[in-house]
Amino acid sequence: MRLLLALLSVRATQPWAVRRRATPVTPRRATRDAAPAAPREAVGARAPPAPAKPPKIGECNEHLRRRAKARDAAGLRREWRALRRHHEPNDRSWGILLDGLARVGDADACLATLRAVPGGGNVVHHTIVVDALARAGRGDAALALYAAAAFKENARSRHARLRALTQAARDATLAGDVERARGHSRAAEAVAAECGDARGFQTAVACCREARDWEALLRVYDAHAASAHLDAPDGLARTAALQACRLARHGARRAHELWHAWRRDADGGMTRDRPDAFAYSAYAAAFAPRGGLDLDDARRLLRDAERHGVLRPRGFNGTGRVDRRAEQNQMNLLASLLEGCAARGGVGDALVLVDDMEARGLAHDAGYAAAIAACARELDADTSGGLVQRAGEREVALGPRAWALAVKACGADAARAERRLRACRAARAASPHAYAFCLFACGSARDHRRARRVRRTAADDGLGAQPRVALAFVAALSRCGQPDAAHHLLACARRHAELDIPAGVWTNSMVAAARCQRGGDAAALYAEARRRDVDVGGRVVDALVELLADAGDWRRAWGVARDRRSRGERPPAQTAMARVVRAAEAAGCWREALALMDDMRRDDAVFYPNPLLDAAFKPGIMVWSALAGADLGPDDDDDLRMPPEKGDWGYKGPI
DSSP states (O other): OOOHHHHHHHTTTOOOOOOOOOOOOOHHHHHHHSSSOOOOOTTOOOOOOOOOOOHOOOOOOHHHHHHHTOOOOHHHHHHHHHHHHHHHOHHHHHHHHHHHHTTTHHHHHHHHHHHHHGOOOOHHHHHHHOOOOOOOOTHHHHHHHHOOOOOOOOOHHHHHHHHHHHHHHHHHHHTTTTHHHHHHHHHHHHHHHHHHHHHHHHHHHHHHTTTOOOOHHHHHHHHHHHHHSSSOOOOHHHHHHHHHTTSSSSSSHHHHHHHHHHHHHHHHSSSSSSOOHHHHHHHHTGGGGGOOOOOOHHHHHHHHHHHTTOOOOBBBOOSSSSSHHHHHHHHHHHHHHHHHEEEHHHHHHHHHHHHHHHTTOOOOOHHHHHHHHHHHHOOOHHHHHEEEEEEEETTTTOHHHHHHHHHHTTOOOOHHHHHHHHHHHHHTOOHHHHHHHHHHHHTTTTTTHHHHHHHHHHHHHTTTHHHHHHHHHHHHHHHHHOTTTTHHHHHHHHOTTTTOOOOHHHHHHHHHHHHHTOOHHHHHHHHHHTTTTOOOOHHHHHHHHHHHTOOOOOHHHHHHHHHHHHHHHOOHHHHHHHHHHHHHHHHHOHHHHHHHHHHHHHTTOOSSHHHHHHHHHHHHHHHHHHHHHOOOOTTTTOOOOOOOTTTTTTTTOOO
């Protein structure tokens, strides 16, 4: 018994022992109608998270700003949509969006966004859009937006206006509107004075340079240099001022002052910018229009540039590669020095400087071209040929400009000009200028056969249809007195309507046609010249009228006379008009002959020295014509007028 009780007590105390609960038995019918029990939560399950708080507008602006700085247009629009879902954009949000659109170069989107800003936007918003329009090349639109905005200016808005003025001045200069460009430069000068900082003065200098307003540029530079609270002008502003001295009043003196002030400031530590090759060339170029540069000064400037490392034999930048920009600046410097020397001392000084250039290993195409240009001005064919040979010996490839000037230096020596043109073609440097100068030499030598051969060569090179070549060919034919000069001139004028043809070419071509009895070509040429408002001269008109009258084409001759009278110019001479009257009489046109005499009487023409005979001349003609059988009619005497002519006096030309 004791053993049984012990076993029962031990089993009851074991941890793995499970006691079964008595479960009441439920009838099956009752389970069908019972409500389903709620599902119990899984062991360890968490409650659903609470909804996240929306980001603050500052955080949204920061995300927007990062996309703007990265120039990410798609990300910028995505962040803007996210901001609009949670917040109403503030002024900072609109400003960041406008800045981002400006950074990606979408000026139209900037302008459309500005219109959507509540209240029209503030000064920051307008400044961003004005700057975006200016950088997009729409200076006038930027200025219009700036003028229409009503806000208080600040330094940033003034700088944006200066950039807009600079772009507008560039556009006006390209369009040929000098007055509008000068207006923008004067406005920039005033705005720079209001800014009073170095950045404003530098932008105003750029605006004056775009407007080609050199006097205003120097005034802005002087105002910048005179500002004691500002740093010294930078290298770009100093170089622009030196460029302005080339065309400004007292340019040589001003260039000398600016140059020495720059060197003094550089040596004294006032500026870290030292003159480069472009600045040297700007300084040298300032002397060319005003008597040139003395040879000693040019050689001194060359040595100074070499001592300061501005000139290098091959333009290496230290990496083993040729620095193309430095190479071009060196070429500009050498060309400016040679042009200045040639303007002062002619070809002799230029050759001395070429010797110095070659001795320093600075032989460049631009230097030889400048020396050859001096030879071309003096028509020194021998010296120019020697320079071409020296360039070839130093393996310097002359460009199209140098070769064209070498051809020009031949002057009227057509044979030498053609030989030099062949050498130019062999060097693959032929240009329309080279062909034009060769054709000019042919015309001066009255060698029309060589001119035709040169023109065929130009056509083989694909340059025959160039306006410059076509005009030079016509000029050569007209100077040679060739009858087909008028035909080629008409073709050239109609093919290149914008071409400015000198009056002498028209005159010589008409004279050549008249001498060869080609009245139709001459008349068509006269009509085209008058359409272009070119006055060919009274003597040429007299010859044309006489030619047409002698050919029996009196109607066209009378049309020329009426055109001269309608323009208020001197009508053809009485002798020429008398031929027209005789031509009308010979054609049996008595009525028209009388009308011609009436026109001549309005020009104070006198047919007989005796006034009585002269007064009875017209009735006598009428009686004579009646006896000859001409049907004038009793009332036709009061209405003897020429019918109006059509077109170019009924002539359409040979083309």
